[in-house]
Amino acid sequence: MTQTMDSGSSVAPSGTMGYELPWVEKYRPLNLDDVVGNKDTIDRLKVIQNDGNCPHLLISGLPGIGKTTSVLCLARALLGDAYKEGVLELNASDERGVDVVRNKIKTFAQKKVSLPAGRHKIVILDEADSMTPAAQQALRRTMEIYSNTTRFCFACNQSNKIIEPIQSRCAILRYGKVKDEQILKRLLEICEMEKVEYTDEGLAAIIFTTEGDMRQAINNLQSTWTGLGFVNPENVFKVCDQPHPFLIRALLTACQEGDVDLAMDKLDEIWAKGYAAVDIVTTLFRVVKTMDRIPEATKLEFIKEIGWTHMKILEGVATVVQLGGLIARLCKLSIDPKQFQV
Ligand SMILES: Nc1ncnc2c1ncn2[C@@H]1O[C@H](COP(=O)(O)OP(=O)(O)OP(=O)(O)O)[C@@H](O)[C@H]1O
């Protein structure tokens, strides 16, 4: 364990710039009450925490939404002072092949540890989707044999990478994205504790760039504040290295008006700033959803084309020509959607 940070709800020391802990670590919640969002799932964990009898758990969800944090909070609450002795934490940076499962995990499971009454030792297997199927297979029987003394908690991004037999042994909890207003609330708390100067639009820009990933939101806040000293949209987009939505909006407006020359100029302007094609196309997608001036039917067509181009870009053709083709198709759609249908 390397955690030395403050609880989210307590006041953090005003950091001396330069040698500060990353805020994501400094403000990593230490108990379940401070974990934001996913209320239903966190409530289930709280029931387990109060009950004391932790089943095998499998937590899955997107990156940066509090999976590792909640498992650690739960283990800390269950074991208290015995945490050091009673928890074995393995993540993707540790060797976790079949041998480790056979030796390290088995030895830990057999070890005698004095724990609070009714509690179990906990093996935390973080980023479990990176374990090989063979290593997961090797866990099956171990989980059963030692289940009276040891419980397993898995955290992963993709639950389909966890073999079925392990899934069937676990209570499965799925975490969704953290809602925008919940991220905002957390950012405001951190701003207050760190005395960050911000505008409301600046925080909105951070939330726009992060799409429900709390870790990225906190990181972006810290980078903008330490790098540029003020959190407003311009600075946020400078730091986050994403095309400014205003530029993207102007591009889409030109497409909607069928003005291909203007649209290509806008594309060149964005491309000249050096953004990657994939960033441009994902921002296009995010911005088009929020543009009320585009009629619903056209919007759907736009999204279809953008999605198609995204696929092509991921296949490897990430050129400006590819994006130019997209712009051309979007303009075409706007001039007369029916005229060009084949
Ligand atoms: N729900 C949340 N409430 C409060 N802080 C959060 C939440 N989710 C993430 N954070 C912040 O983001 C950091 C990273 O979170 P965490 O390690 O739990 O992510 P994760 O879900 O395990 O992601 P990954 O899949 O990448 O491992 C935490 O240190 C914390 O500061």
Ligand SMILES: [Mg+2]
């Ligand atoms: Mg994690």
